[in-house]
Each structure stands twice: as structure tokens, then as C-alpha cells.
Amino acid sequence: xxxEKAGPGTYAxxxxxxxxxxxPLLWAAVAASRTSTRLAGTRPPLRFGRNLPENLAVAWTDAxxxxxxxxxxxxxxxxxxxTVLVSTLAGFAFARLRFRFRGALLALVVxxxxxxxxxxxxxxxxxxxxxxxTDGLQAVILPGLVSAFGVFFMRQHLLRALPAxxxxxxxxxxxxxxxxxxxxxxxxxxxxxxxxxxxxxxAAWNDFFWPVLVLTQPGNPTVQVALTGLGxxxxxxxxxxxxxxxxxxxxxxxxxxxxxxxIVGGVxxxxxxx
Amino acid sequence: xxxxxxxxxxxxxxxxxxxxxxxAVRRRARGAARWAPYGLVAPFxxxxxxxxxxPLLYTGWASLHRxxxxxxxxxxxxxxxxxxxxxxxxxxxxxxGNTFTIGVLSTVPQxxxxxxxxxxxxxxxxxxxxxxxxxxxxxATSVAAATLVFALLFGxxxxxxxxxxxxxxxxxxxxxxxxxxxxAAVSAIVVWRWTxxxxxxxxxxxxxxxxxxYEAAALDGASRxxxxxxxxxxxxxxxxxxxxVVSTIGTTQLFGEPLLFGAGAAATGGADHQFQxxxxxxxxxxxxxxxxxxxxxxxxxxxxxxGAVFGAxxxxxxxxxx
Numbered sequence: 001x002x003x004e005k006a007g008p009g010t011y012a013x014x015x016x017x018x019x020x021x022x023x024p025l026l027w028a029a030v031a032a033s034r035t036s037t038r039l040a041g042t043r044p045p046l047r048f049g050r051n052l053p054e055n056l057a058v059a060w061t062d063a064x065x066x067x068x069x070x071x072x073x074x075x076x077x078x079x080x081x082x083t084v085l086v087s088t089l090a091g092f093a094f095a096r097l098r099f100r101f102r103g104a105l106l107a108l109v110v111x112x113x114x115x116x117x118x119x120x121x122x123x124x125x126x127x128x129x130x131x132x133x134t135d136g137l138q139a140v141i142l143p144g145l146v147s148a149f150g151v152f153f154m155r156q157h158l159l160r161a162l163p164a165x166x167x168x169x170x171x172x173x174x175x176x177x178x179x180x181x182x183x184x185x186x187x188x189x190x191x192x193x194x195x196x197x198x199x200x201x202x203a204a205w206n207d208f209f210w211p212v213l214v215l216t217q218p219g220n221p222t223v224q225v226a227l228t229g230l231g232x233x234x235x236x237x238x239x240x241x242x243x244x245x246x247x248x249x250x251x252x253x254x255x256x257x258x259x260x261x262x263i264v265g266g267v268x269x270x271x272x273x274x
Numbered sequence: 275x276x277x278x279x280x281x282x283x284x285x286x287x288x289x290x291x292x293x294x295x296x297x298a299v300r301r302r303a304r305g306a307a308r309w310a311p312y313g314l315v316a317p318f319x320x321x322x323x324x325x326x327x328x329p330l331l332y333t334g335w336a337s338l339h340r341x342x343x344x345x346x347x348x349x350x351x352x353x354x355x356x357x358x359x360x361x362x363x364x365x366x367x368x369x370x371g372n373t374f375t376i377g378v379l380s381t382v383p384q385x386x387x388x389x390x391x392x393x394x395x396x397x398x399x400x401x402x403x404x405x406x407x408x409x410x411x412x413x414a415t416s417v418a419a420a421t422l423v424f425a426l427l428f429g430x431x432x433x434x435x436x437x438x439x440x441x442x443x444x445x446x447x448x449x450x451x452x453x454x455x456x457x458a459a460v461s462a463i464v465v466w467r468w469t470x471x472x473x474x475x476x477x478x479x480x481x482x483x484x485x486x487x488y489e490a491a492a493l494d495g496a497s498r499x500x501x502x503x504x505x506x507x508x509x510x511x512x513x514x515x516x517x518x519v520v521s522t523i524g525t526t527q528l529f530g531e532p533l534l535f536g537a538g539a540a541a542t543g544g545a546d547h548q549f550q551x552x553x554x555x556x557x558x559x560x561x562x563x564x565x566x567x568x569x570x571x572x573x574x575x576x577x578x579x580x581g582a583v584f585g586a587x588x589x590x591x592x593x594x595x596x
Binding site for chain 2: 027124146205232
């Protein structure tokens with residue numbers, strides 16, 4: 001950590017970075033507030049117009065963004081909660097319990113962290129098709145619960161945060177496994193559960209490849225599938241496309257504004273100690 | 275901290291004064307307690323087996339068959355034909371080259387910019403929380419939303435980017451069709467989305483560098499640049515390695531950007547396949563042309579390509595170190 005104070009040059013460069021980071025999003029909002037004739041003018045619009053509500057309404061109904069937002073909230077919420085629960089249980093077993101094949105099973109989990117999701121896409125699609133799950137949200141939720149990163153992340157956290165003596169003391173007192181999990185493991189795991197839950201929620205909200213394969217527009221889209229429909233010219237008006245992009249991004253931006261510190265901390269922690 | 279702790283480890287030093295009640299190693303043969311660990315890992319491994327491991331193993335088998343998306347239950351054994359046809363397809367080699375080009379065009383600037391940004395943030399400054407949050411705004415934006423916005427920004431006739439270029443007296447660029455321009459534009463989307471995220475990872479690593487090292491370097495008369503090269507960068511090695519690996523894996527998976535950057539979200543990646551990546555080529559073969567067997571073969575080739583890149587990197591690293 002350096003301790004010098006930031007000079008004016010540093011601030012100037014950071015302001016440029018901030019402008020480049022936020023500029024495209026702001027301009028998308030400006031474009032969404034205009035008419036398509038104005039957008040096709042010789043000079044791109046740089047100030048807000050008056051058509052935002054109208055374009056948002058069209059995106060909400062015609063592009064099914066309203067339904068898609070509900071779907072995405074359900075998917076991301078379920079995947080985040082389920083992943084946290086499943087990963088915490090497995091992470092605790094790997095961190096603090098001794099059982100046969102523990103090392104081999106953990107190695108198997110870590111090995112799959114590096115494998116691209118495309119590799120399993122074809123058989124997974126065949127499986128989902130055979131179960132008649134195409135266009136069902138469970139086709140996106142269930143595979144989303146498998147997080148090797150989550151298990152590994154929780155194990156690393158619990159190795160630090162959960163003293164073995166604590167588990168042992170509870171067992172000596174005659175507490176069963178479920179009581180140990182509930183009264184000892186969950187309290188110790190809480191901060192990491194919050195981080196993993198937030199990161200998983202963001203990833204599930206923005207997940208693209210798999211939902212585009214198994215969900216259809218206008219059938220039962222998530223936000224990303226609905227936006228793909230916009231890209232396919234489902235609604236050819238570019239101002240509506242921009243309204244959709246803004247509408248699909250706004251909820252997550254709000255989450256970031258509220259939980260900003262947590263997410264920043266999660267990104268910074270999850271990576272460095274991963 | 276990597277202490278391998280079992281159910282009953284010895285206490286770590288300083289954590290627990292070993293008194294008379296220090297935990298002793300006992301084997302408890304209570305049935306429930308013996309099986310409990312398996313119960314805890316079972317939910318994960320059941321899901322993992324069904325939706326993780328089984329598809330991975332089955333991909334190899336599927337790639338040796340002719341399977342059509344329209345009749346997913348019918349398989350015909352074709353041996354290695356999916357692979358030989360792949361190697362004969364110029365579009366496969368085109369996609370492989372495009373993936374590599376876009377990978378370099380996006381990873382290198384992204385990590386260099388992230389380094390610079392992290393260095394800027396690694397001082398005492400006002401509004402630190404704000405700048406960190408702003409750095410993550412692109413990361414909060416989905417691939418789909420970001421690509422739709424950038425496709426409009428890079429529009430040939432009415433796009434703000436060409437308008438700015440025109441203001442600077444430069445000719446408009448055909449960002450959608452130019453073989454290099456389109457790859458640069460697709461790379462720009464990746465750079466925009468991930469620079470801030472990587473900057474925060476570097477920043478976290480920079481903050482673990484002891485302040486004394488900077489002070490000592492300053493006393494030795496090291497310039498700021500030399501401090502950065504000799505004090506900051508060595509402390510960043512694990513973080514640099516991590517981001518390079520993650521970006522490389524991300525490159526092999528590039529799919530949403532090239533899909534939505536083209537007109538009408540066609541899977542060809544431009545009229546001339548000029549920015550079709552391997553991920554998009556797999557999608558086109560499997561879900562547009564309905565040849566799932568061939569898509570499975572492409573998935574395996576992608577994994578091999580990734581392995582080859584990492585293998586070559588390790589060899590190079592070993593050669594340089596040795």
C-alpha cells in the first residue's frame with residue numbers, strides 16, 4: 001500500500017476512466033429517450049429526449065422484458081440461495097471432516113473449475129430435451145447450482161474461520177451433524193455466504209450461453225434471452241433496443257449501488273485468495 | 275493459510291493453549307457420525323454428477339456420433355468423421371484464428387489498462403469508494419446489454435464513434451464489416467466490461483505489498499517508475515497469473531459479443547465470418563445447422579486448444595526460468 005496523496009493528474013485520469021466506464025450506459029439511456037428518426041440523424045443525440053417512458057413500455061411488453069425480469073429474478077435468486085447452501089455444506093465437509101476419498105473428491109471439484117461450460121453443452125442439451133425441460137426455468141436453475149468455485153471458496157473460508165476445536169466440542173456435547181451445521185458452521189460461514197451469494201447472483205443474472213440455448217423468445221425468456229431477441233430484430237426499433245438494454249441492466253446497477261462495498265470486497269477477496 | 279485440518283487436528287499454535295482437554299484423536303464408530311460427511315457432500319455431488327460430470331464424459335461419446343437436434347434420441351456411429359470434417363472446414367480454421375486474434379486484442383490492453391487503473395487507485399484519494407464502484411459498472415452490465423449498446427456506438431452511418439472520428443477529420447470506419455475493425459470493436463466490448471474488474475483484483479494485491487518496501491526504495495533514490503517495476507510488480511505475480519488464466523479461458527468461450535454484434539444476431543459472426551469465434555462456430559454447427567455431434571467435437575477441440583495454450587505457456591516459462 002502506497003501512502004502518497006493523489007495529485008491532480010491522478011484525479012484527471014480517474015475521471016477519464018469513470019467517463020469511459022459509465023459513458024456507454026449513459027448514452028444508451030439517452031438513445032432510449034429519443035425517437036428512431038432522431039437516432040438516425042447526422043449527429044448522434046447527446047441530451048435526453050422525451051420518449052423514454054414510451055420506449056420502455058414497448059420493451060416491457062413487446063420484447064417481453066417485463067416477464068423476463070421476473071424470470072431472471074427467480075432464476076438468479078434460486079441459483080444464488082441454492083449454490084450458497086450446497087457449497088457451504090460441501091465446503092464444511094471438505095474443510096473440517098475426515099472421510100474416505102476426501103482428497104480425490106476435492107481434486108475432482110477443483111479440476112472442473114477450469115473446464116469451459118461449452119464442453120458439456122451438447123449432452124446437457126440432450127438431457128434437457130429428453131426430460132422435456134426446454135423453455136422451463138429448471139433447465140437453467142439446476143445446472144446453475146453446480147459451482148465448483150463455490151465449494152472451493154467456502155472450504156478456504158471455513159479452514160480459516162471455523163476452528164476444528166469448536167466442531168469437536170459440539171460433537172462431544174452430543175450434537176448431531178445437522179445441529180453442528182446450524183449452530184456452528186452457518187454462523188462462522190455467514191460473511192463468505194454473503195459474498196458467494198452476491199457474486200453468484202450477478203453471474204446468474206448475466207448468464208448468457210446456456211439460457212440462450214434452452215430458453216426461447218418469446219416463449220419463456222430470461223433478460224439475456226429477451227435482449228438477444230431484440231438483437232435479432234424482434235423489435236427493429238433501435239431506441240426500443242436501447243430501452244431494453246437499460247431496463248435489463250438497471251436492477252443489477254441498483255444492487256451494486258446498495259451492496260457496492262460487499263461486491264467490491266468479494267471481487268477483491270475471492271480472487272486474491274482463490 | 276493451508277493447514278490440512280481433519281476432523282480432529284492438533285491445535286494450531288497460538289489458537290488454543292494445549293491444556294488437559296486438548297482434543298485427542300479418537301475414532302468414533304457411531305454409524306451416523308461416520309456417514310454424516312457423505313450426507314453433506316451428497317447434494318453437491320448429485321447435482322455435479324448429473325449436470326457437470328456426466329455431460330463432460332458424454333461429450334466425447336456424442337462427438338463420435340451423428341446426432342441431429344431435431345431427433346436428439348437417434349444416434350448413428352460415425353467414428354472420427356466429425357473431427358475430420360472439422361479439419362477440412364475453412365470456417366473452423368477461420369474461427370480458431372479469430373478467437374486467437376480477438377483474444378490478444380482484448381486481453382493485452384485490458385490487463386495493461388487494469389494495471390494502470392489499479393496503480394492510480396492505490397494512493398490516498400477522495401472518493402475511493404465511488405471510483406471502485408464505477409470500475410464495476412461495466413461488470414454489472416450483461417454481455418447482451420453491453421454488446422447491443424456497443425453495436426450502436428460503432429454504427430457506420432450514425433454511430434457516435436464515427437461521429438467523433440469525423441470531428442477529428444478522420445474517415446468513418448466500417449466497424450461491422452472490416453476484417454480488422456470488427457475484431458477491434460468486438461475486443462473493445464470485452465475490454466470495457468472487464469478492465470475495472472481486473473483493476474480491483476490488482477488493487478487488492480497491491481494493498482498487500484508492505485509499505486516499508488516503498489519507503490526503502492524511495493530512500494535508495496528509486497524513481498516512481500522503478501518502484502512500480504521492482505516493488506509493485508513482483509507483489510502482483512499471483513494476481514497477474516490468475517487474471518491471465520481467467521482471461522484466456524474467457525477468450526475460448528467468447529460467444530455473446532460476436533453473436534449480438536452482427537446484424538440480426540446471425541451466428542455467422544459477420545457477413546464474411548470475419549468475427550466468428552470458436553464459441554459462436556460451435557453454436558452455429560449445433561443449434562443453427564442442427565449437427566449436435568459436430569458441436570460436441572468442436573467442444574473437445576476447444577478444450578485441446580486451451581490445453582495447448584497453457585502447455586506452451588508453461589514450456590516457455592520453464593525455458594525462460596531455466
